[in-house]
Amino acid sequence: MKNFALIGAAGYIAPRHMKAIQETGNRLVAAMDKFDSVGVLDSYFPEADFFTEFERFERHLEKLRRQEAAVDYLSVCSPNYLHDSHIRFGLKMDADVICEKPLVLNPWNLDALQETERETGRKVFTILQLRHHPAIIALREKVAQSDKIHDVDLTYITARGHWYHSSWKGDESKSGGIATNIGIHFFDMLLWIFGGVKHNILHLHTHDRAAGYLELEKARVRWFLSIDAKTLPQAATKSGKSIYRSITVDSEALEFSEGFTDLHTESYRQILDGKGYGLDAARGSLELTYAIRNQPVSRRSGTPHPFL
Template sequence: MKNFALIGAAGYIAPRHLQAIKETQNTLLAALDKFDSVGIMDSYFPNADFFTEFERFDRHIEKLKRNGVLLDYVSICTPNYLHDAHIRMALRSGAHAICEKPLVLNPWNVDALQDIENETGKKINTILQLRLHPSIIALKERVQNQPQNTKHEVDLTYITSRGKWYDISWKGDESKSGGVATNIGIHFYDMLSWIFGAAQENKVHLREKHKAAGYLEFENARVRWFLSIDENDLPQTIQEKKQRTYRSITVNNQEIEFSNGFTDLHTLSYQEILKGNGFGLSEAKNSINIVHDIRNNGIVTQGEKHPFLNV
């Protein structure tokens, strides 16, 4: 049984981490969040110590260490811009880190974290659960069986409606979240680079607060992508069903069905991490490079555009 701490216990994604820690038969010693709406912990680890101030949490971890109780892992579910600092705290506490995506916001942060890994001998793991999804694994296998110079035609569309709260929260602040492409798109860019190889071209056709679109060319794919949190972008058929999310990936005009099978992927991720098979800094860097360029590249009007931009 491994000892865990968790930072960001009140966040949206924290219950999946709590569940994964419990389902892998491990224990949570302490949790931290500046918000105290963490009753969800009663369903998993009611006896875990809870803190709303980082300083007291840090002191508690240090006291445990001095009393011979060592942390094995720190799970990090905090806002994107805090990941770097919390990963460093985990490693310097003598624990491995398990951090939600995006691992960090900028490529140079990855290089700096590599130095911390080397200094401490501890591992930084990130959650890239789409790599564990059966439909995505099957797609990767099909692509690998094609001739090496094959260029697949891919359309990626993801619209996940968000209310007015979004702009007030840290997610609406690009300096904290990385913007909409980073916040809701990072796992898709990781999936695409994992399946289709290194990114060769990155053009941005649209970049607004609530939506973004562009063209990515990989070694084995040409990808037109569109991401949005604006419910007005939902296809009419989806709106008529009163649904607020639309997710579609087509490869050579064939829809890839991966709507199901998400519920256990965090637990599966933890199982692999505990076996030493977690996704680390090198696996995370490709998608971090892609979203950094999307944030900073100039807008272009020419080139292959996503169908939603041609309406």
């Protein structure tokens, strides 16, 4: 049984990490969040010590280390812009780190973290859960068997209210913007299946939507991301849905809506078995989303997504 600590216990994604720690037979000994709405701990680890101040959390982990009850892993579920700092904190506390995506916001931050890994002898792992989905694994294996260039459409709309823009998620300097905050796991999936980026064109980029065209080694990709409910297809709104997710490959839908709930647990299993995804695995999607965030919009080249 390994000892875990967790930063960001009040966040949306934290319960998936708590569940993964529990289902892999390990123990959460300490958690931290500046917000104290963390009753979810009672469902998983009511005995975990909880802190709302980072300094007291750090002191507690140091005390455990001196008592030979040190934390083996630090799970980072904090806001995107804090990941880099919290990862380095975990490494310097002599723990391996499991961090939600995006691992960091800028590609050069990965280089600095690799140096800290070498200095501490500890490792950083990221959650790339779609790589564990059976349907996606099967598609990757199929694509690898030929040199065909596939036509792919990615559409992901997840409606968000006005609160989103008042939170850190609405601040591009903290979240990385739409492409990073809601799209990075889909971009990682596409790169994992179809290979690296050969050409990248941005057709639209606002505070609530983005779209573009990618040429990968084995795919031509039209993509559209949005948090605006007005962009939902009519079929989705009629059925009362606030989320629309669609990926088509050569006009055939990729069905992967089932099986999402256990992918964090599978990610933890792989990490604990020494097979997790580290810093290098995250680089491709981070470089792509960084480029999207900083490149100019162009309507003069590339095939636009149908939603445009």
